[in-house]
Amino acid sequence: MDKRRMEVIIDGKVYTLAGEESEEYMQRVASYVNGKIQEMKKEPSYKKLNRDLQGILLALNISDDLYKTKEILKLAQEEYDKKDKTIYDMTQQLSNEKLQAETAKRLAEEYRHKINELQKRIIELETGAE
Amino acid sequence: MDKRRMEVIIDGKVYTLAGEESEEYMQRVASYVNGKIQEMKKEPSYKKLNRDLQGILLALNISDDLYKTKEILKLAQEEYDKKDKTIYDMTQQLSNEKLQAETAKRLAEEYRHKINELQKRIIELETGAE
Numbered sequence: 001m002d003k004r005r006m007e008v009i010i011d012g013k014v015y016t017l018a019g020e021e022s023e024e025y026m027q028r029v030a031s032y033v034n035g036k037i038q039e040m041k042k043e044p045s046y047k048k049l050n051r052d053l054q055g056i057l058l059a060l061n062i063s064d065d066l067y068k069t070k071e072i073l074k075l076a077q078e079e080y081d082k083k084d085k086t087i088y089d090m091t092q093q094l095s096n097e098k099l100q101a102e103t104a105k106r107l108a109e110e111y112r113h114k115i116n117e118l119q120k121r122i123i124e125l126e127t128g129a130e
Numbered sequence: 131m132d133k134r135r136m137e138v139i140i141d142g143k144v145y146t147l148a149g150e151e152s153e154e155y156m157q158r159v160a161s162y163v164n165g166k167i168q169e170m171k172k173e174p175s176y177k178k179l180n181r182d183l184q185g186i187l188l189a190l191n192i193s194d195d196l197y198k199t200k201e202i203l204k205l206a207q208e209e210y211d212k213k214d215k216t217i218y219d220m221t222q223q224l225s226n227e228k229l230q231a232e233t234a235k236r237l238a239e240e241y242r243h244k245i246n247e248l249q250k251r252i253i254e255l256e257t258g259a260e
Contacts, residue, residue, distance in 0.1 A: 008190075010186050010189075010190075011186075013182075015183065015186055017190070021194070025197070026190075028197065029190060029193045029194055029197055030190065032193050032196075032197070033186070033189045033190060033193050036189070051181060051182065051185070052143075052181065053145065054185075055181070055184075055185030055188065055189075056140050056141075056145060056163070058185065058189050059140075059163045059166070059185075059188050059189060059192055060138075060140075060147070060156075060159060060160065060163060062189055062192045062193055062196060063159045063162050063163050063192055064151070064159055065196055066162075066192060066195055066196040066199060067155070067158065067159055067162070069196060069199045069200055069203060070199055072203060073199060073202060073203045073206060076203060076206045076207060076210060077206060079210065080206060080209065080210055080213065083210065083213040083214070083217065084213070086217055087213065087216055087217060087220065090217065090220045090221070090224060091220070093224055094220060094223060094224050094227060097224060097227035097228050097231055098227050100231040100235075101227055101230040101231035101234055104231055104234035104235040104237075104238050105230075105234040107234075107238045108234050108237045108238040108241055111238055111241030111242060111244075111245060112241060114241075114245055115241060115244055115245060115248065118245065118248035118249065118252060119248065121252055122248065122251055122252060122255065125252065125255035125256065126255065
């Protein structure tokens with residue numbers, strides 16, 4: 001894929017980036033970085049730090065968001081596995097209930113035939129047609 | 131919660147951080163940031179950039195990982211919702227099959243009683259016990 005060149009504004013400065021992502025995606029990511037910088041600038045202690053430490057704190061702060069998201073993803077995948085297990089169990093139950101319903105229907109059908117036969121026999125006996 | 135003070139090493143320098151997270155968690159996050167820096171340093175063009183731009187690129191790079199993880203999480207949540215829908219549908223099906231099985235069993239039971247009655251009647255007729 002060709003690399004696109006695009007401009008993003010971070011902390012008031014224009015940067016030209018080259019990447020394979022869509023411009024829309026990169027602007028979304030840049031906007032998130034800007035938000036993080038603004039958030040950190042609200043801390044009076046942050047401004048007193050040198051640029052290096054500011055950069056490291058920014059990287060750690062964003063990585064913290066990443067790791068929190070990874071934890072949520074991990075929990076979501078655990079829930080996902082539980083749901084798969086539930087679906088598996090329900091498939092077994094469903095197949096068992098279907099079998100029970102079929103067996104009972106077949107039995108009812110056999111009994112119905114038997115009743116017909118017995119009723120015929122009774123008519124024969126009652127009318128002396130034997 | 132009390133803020134803990136802990137030392138992390140990023141790009142060969144020791145930084146003292148204060149935060150509410152566990153030391154183990156912060157070391158994991160710091161180690162990830164280190165990995166990102168090492169990865170970026172492999173690009174010859176990166177070293178030529180000034181520190182400001184290096185910091186911005188690092189922040190964008192980590193944010194890219196974050197947004198990719200968020201996308202995976204979004205897909206996982208969509209799958210999760212689909213599974214919930216499947217479980218809901220299967221619950222309905224299961225209740226329907228249970229009802230069918232119960233109805234068929236009740237019918238079979240009624241027929242069985244009827245057969246008993248008819249068989250008694252036949253014995254009465256055959257033995258002339260009427």
